[in-house]
Amino acid sequence: MIRNHLKIAWRSLLADRKFSLINIVGLAIGLSISLLLFLFVIHERSFNQMYANKDHIYRMLLHTQGDHGEEIWCNAPAALAPALSQDIPGITSSVRMLKHDFGDRAFVNVNLNNKQLIEPLLYWCDDTFFTIFDSEFIQGEPQKALTRPNTVVLTETTARRYFGDRDPMGQMITVDYNIELEVTGIIKDLPDNSTIDANVIASFKTLNYYRNPSWGNASFETYCLVSDTFIPETAEKEIQQMLDRYVKKEEQWYHFSLQPLEKVHLYSVGYTNLYSSRKGSIREVRIFSFLALLILLIACINYMNLATARSQKRIKDVGISKTLGASTRSLISRFYTETALITGIAIILGVLLAFAAVPLFNSITEKQLDINLVFSLKFITAILVVWILTSFIAGSYPALYLSRVSPKEVMSTSARQGNMAGMVRKGLVVLQFSASVVLIIGVTVIYQQIQFILQKDLGYDPENVVAISAAVAVKNNSTEALLDEFRKAPSVLQVSMVQGFPGMEVSSRSLYVSENDPHGISLQSNRADHTVTEVLGLRLLAGRPLPRFKQERDTTVDVILNKKAVDYLGYTPEEAIGKRVHAGLGNNSYIRGVVNDFNFSSLHSPIGAYSFHNGSMEPKRRLLVRFNSDNLPATLRDFETRFKKIVPDSAFDYTFLDKNTEQLYAAEKRTARVGLVFSVLAIFVACLGLFGLAAFTAEQRNKEIGIRKVLGASVFRITRLLSKDFLKLVCLALIIAFPLAYWLMDKWLREFAYRIEISWVTFLITGISALLIALITISFQSVKAAMLNPVKTLKAE
Known part of the structure; x- marks a missing residue:
């Protein structure tokens, strides 16, 4: 049959x-x-489905109070991992992961061939890493690869990039020109669908953080391996009890929760301090x-x-x-x-x-x-x-x-x-065009929001500012020479040495009104020099920039706060000048200036508290250069020449601030691109069906058209007769689609702290476009049918 x-x-x-x-x-x-x-x-x-222990791996999340409610960090203190393995039943192993220099690139020198490279994916990990995340070893032993300080494991592609065809085992590489590491293992490249994106995995025992783990600095991504009997809810209570034993209540500015590995990739949006590039x-x-x-x-x-x-x-x-x-x-x-x-x-x-x-x-x-x-x-x-x-x-x-x-x-x-068939057919046309119109409006609104974000006044000027990694210059005490050399460049307007720049993670602290303030708000602190406000184009509301010179024994820390921070303290910008700052910057930290608020992170979040300071707690490893040039390639070549003149042994690594800002909205831009391409194709498919339907309708009404032409009807009138029923259906589709599209896109826009208002113009243009597309599609067949010779259509009668 x-x-x-x-x-x-x-x-x-x-x-x-x-x-x-x-x-x-x-x-x-x-x-x-x-x-x-x-x-x-x-x-x-x-x-993360490739790991044998995937169902028994959890990531530790840190919860703290931010400016606008609870913040969730993907990093935890260094002291947490060893305490978990020791004190919490059911946790059999744990690992700390620190992306090099808190997320910055590493400078790698291959001792064998003196090759200088920039490594963006170097992680410092405990030797339990390969116990939790099983990897295929080509050379070396997973149980021993990271047990000693100053050892490192490379992925297969990285080993080939570093050493070519030479055997990498036992060879030495130097990180940031002062940490020598011995290659003790080669693993297969980590899959593209692994959250762990490392090229280089170095022993955590090499760092001082291993010898002196702290409950304060939360910069370490922490995973744990659990037993079959493990119950997350019970474990979270036990972790809090453990925290009470190690940290005084008044010093507990956070608490912890557990996130299953299966949710790490897709359910971490809005979390801060993520190290993985695969989000x-x-x-x-x-x-x-x-x-x-x-x-x-x-x-x-x-x-x-x-x-x-x-x-x-x-x-x-x-x-x-x-x-x-x-x-x-x-x-x-x-x-x-x-x-x-x-x-x-x-x-x-x-x-x-x-x-x-x-x-x-x-x-x-x-x-x-x-x-x-x-x-x-x-x-x-x-x-x-x-x-x-x-x-x-x-x-x-x-x-x-x-x-x-x-x-x-x-x-x-x-x-x-075919009354029933006709009703079904009309209903399907309405449904089809309603879906298509919702797609068009959705893509249009997403595109408008992205353009709004990219064109919004951020409160600072990222255009024509390049950030150059100067970590080696810091180690060589040649930062002043580097600054002087760049000031001589004809295209350079101003330079500044900073810890970081807007859009980049810097140091997270808490700002308090006084020593007795039980709450506080999150404060991003950035060590910088006196020209930072000028280079970034920040508007000074009160006070002065950071001082040009500071005596070696001077313990005073000068601080510039943004208006958000000053508002929390309860001062006007003028009143804030000279007031003491309670933010973990030392007992002698005072407000020297106040700048207007600026968006230092994604526009998904409202502006938070931010500060620049000249304390000595963190190194200034970035050289910010504001320039004015019509020939960008030549300017970059000049910058590289000047950089190599002062730091000849360092790779020239740079980032444009405006490009870095755009990367904050990569997911939205991707959604808009995919939506645009596939919405166009969806409209094409819808029109293809409408074309076929119009062709069939014209074919069914051939004899009617022939009779009308014999009686004197014009091509225009016949075309209008055949088209109007379809256009009525498209109009009905617009009436259904408009409120649905508005509801969906308004819901999407609520995720942004700064958003556009959905304009009626968008609906008007979409409606006219849909009608025109439908009219052109239908008219092709209608005109063709109207121009047929009536003799041919009526001869069968």
Whole structure:
């Protein structure tokens, strides 16, 4: 029976080539888009699944009170990990991970060949790292690789980059020109879907933090391995009791919670102090899943539209089949077989399109999706599920409605007119264009919000400012020489040595009104010199910049606060000058100046408290250079020459402040790009269905058009007659889509502290665009039908 159904389905496809082609192409495009988006979702949900202990690994999260409620940090104090292993039942092992210099790049010198490199992914880890995160060792032993100080494990690609074809085992590398490390292991490159993104894993025992662990400095990502009987809720209570034993209540500015490894990648949005460069978002996964299903639905609607339009041709066929004894069940099977054949062909074409489009999709999403995922069991299963669902949804009307038509109804007027089919068809057109309009408005609002962010006055000027890593100059005591050399450059307007810059993590402290203040707010503190306000273009509201010179024995710490911090202290900018600062900057720290508020982090969050100071607690490892030049490549070459003149043994590593600011919104930009490309394709698929439907309608009304032309109707009037019914449906779709799109995008915008207001102009332009697209699509067939010779259309009568 199935074989017979397949023959009938194939003959039906060949008999109606135009509509079959529209069906297959529309489904193929929709399916290929959906498959690509599902591929992205599968990749994001596959993070950290490669580790054997994945179900028994937890990350420690630190909770503290910030300016606008609770903040969650991904880092913890250095003393936490050893205490967990020792004091908490069920925790069998723990590991601390510190990204080099608190997230900064490392300068690596390969002793063998004197090769100088910049390493962005160097981590200092406990020797328990490979116990918790099992990795495939090519050389060395996982149990011994990091047990000694001054040892290091390299990934396979990194070892090749450092040593070429030479055997790296036992060789020495020097980090930041003063820490020598022996290579004791080579591992396979960590997969792209691992949160751990290290190229170099060095022994934590090398650092002073290992010998003197503190409960104060929370800069260490901490993971723990637990037993089968471990209960997270019970453990969190035991951890708090442990904290009470080690830290006085008045000094506990935080508490801890446990995060399962499976949630680390997708459920860490909004958390601070993340080290991994691979950051996902469950919201983005849900948006892309919704987009995939929406586009798949639009493609299915195309098929259903054309199937219902063709129902008048098929209804007599059904009646004859039933008269000859065909059962309802047999007809249902026949229609589903036909749908399955069409969707099967579309699936094959869609998979080929998806396979070919993976590199382009990678460039749009800035991900590295593996093409081999197309052949994975999950993806093949997803294809089969999509095929079954598409066949069921797209074939539901012809299978369930037409198969129940009785032979008596075949000759009735209502059956021939297809009232039920017409109603379904209209409903599907409305649904299809409603979905398309929601997509267009959504992408437009996302794009407007991103443009608003990028063009918003941040309170400082990041344009034409470059941050150059000067860690080696600090170690060589040559920072003054470096500053003097850059001041001589003709394009340089001003220079400054700083700990960090806006958009970069600096030191987190707490600011208190007084010593008795039980609350306090979070304060970002940045050690800098006297020119920092000028280089960053900050507006001084009161007081003076930091002093140019400071005596060696001078214990006074000069502080510049932003207005947010001064407001918390209860002063006006003028009143704040000379007041003492209670923020862990020393007993002799005083306010020297107040600057206007500026956005030093993402616009997702309101402006917090910020300070610049000239204390000696942290090193100034960045050289900020404000320049004015029309020839950027030549300027950078000049900067590198001057830098190498003072620090010849250091690599020239730089970052533009405006580019760094843009990176804060990488996820939103990616969503906008993907949404834009796939929304355009979704509109194309919707128009493809509308085109087919208009063609079929014109074909059905050929004789009516012929009679009207004989009676004197013009091409314009006939085109208007054929188009107006479709345009009414598009207008109805707009009425449904507008409030739904507003609700969805208003909900999305609430995640930003600074946001646009959704303008009625967006809806007006979208509505006009949708109507024009629909009109152009319909008019092509309408004009073609209106220009037919009436003799040809009426000769059969």
